[in-house]
Amino acid sequence: MAPVTATVGSPLTRATIGQAIRWAVVEEELEMMRSKRALAALLAAITLAAGCTSGGDDSAADDEQAAGDGSVFEGVAFTEPVPKPDFTLTDTEGRPYDFAAETDGATTFLFFGYTFCPDICPVHLNQLGEILERPGAPVNVQVVFVSVDPDRDTPEVIRDFLDRFDSDFVGLTGTPEELAAAQEAAGLPVAFKETDDPDDEQYTVGHYAAVLAFAPNGLGYTQYPMGTKQTEYAHDLEILGELRTVDDVPAA
Template sequence: MANAHKPVLYGMIAALAAVLGVVAAVTLMQPRGSAGLQSGILLPQPRALPAFTLTDQDGQALTAARLAGSWTLLFPGFTYCPDVCPTTLALLKQVKASLGPDSALRVVFLSVDPERDTPQRLKSYVAQFDPSFVGATVAEPQLAEVARALGIAYAKVPGATPESYQMDHSAAMILLNPQAQVVAYLTPPFELPKLVADLRPLTGKAP
């Protein structure tokens, strides 16, 4: 049975390696003193995403077309996460509040646990942090495809019972521009002042 999970695990390891490779390459390419992000890495060129269809917390299709027109900060996680996910979402609530009502930033919480994170559960979960946050889910194998395109790594960690498993996942946030292209990876540890300083020039006005 354990062997059945190896292809998925290897795929997630490959996705993580790809992200680390991109971050390392971009870091080396950026000259010292060049303008960049305090909280992560700007890609040299925006990276287009393949066509995808997620399901949002209201049961509606969430596609690249819906994400277009606004800056989007996408954070992977799951509602049963004991620490990193709620802490990061609480921080993102502060980020949005600091940016102000004119900010064109959309926050999307992408579940890496589609078995348990139904749209209804996601709706009640993200609303605890900010009613404007979007929860998104998609079943396997589509989740693996979307995660690979975004550079998200995740893997199931068995618990004491079949229902008590946890999910290991990358904690970087992915910044999409108003064309729904990947333009940056924001990496932990996250600090409110740095995130606000990075995002304000981009999202201060609607495109």
């Protein structure tokens, strides 16, 4: 197998720290977005209970969300665009995969999860698979799934899992150190195996549960927490695809 490296202690470190701080800000926004969702759902429920169906539909709630977010995206927008993280891991064919280089020029969705995850991971991947299969969907899109469970997720297991959603999805793995470096490069908290027992084969893994989205210009603009709807992904996909140079500004 070819040597695989993840960028550690590179000049990126400063940027990475800055990025981590920005993610922290994003966490607050994410919380606000959740509250807004809950409020929208409550309002919809009240409207329905009042026997009035106009305005209680999803699109109204979505519009309100997009407007309230202060950005053109329906995902949770970052406070400012972030550079694509620099890391190299191993794909399901056993080849080195330089994330930034391989996805250069493509709208890219990056997600750190694991195949034994029954609740969140399949939902995100299924939604991405479905919107990309729609007639007329943009073709210049890459979905990259990084398994944060190297002990159980062999390349074969990852491939079988991803093929359930879309055989074009890229699956990556690496050593625990490489995977930690990749998550840090992306400004994310490092996933954690939730067991102390080395014989426990049914452990779960705590991981960052939102999907990160990067435009063809190589900048990340938004992320998608659990609970994101397909329509929200689809809406933002169009906007992201138009951002071809770093000078392009997201426009609805």
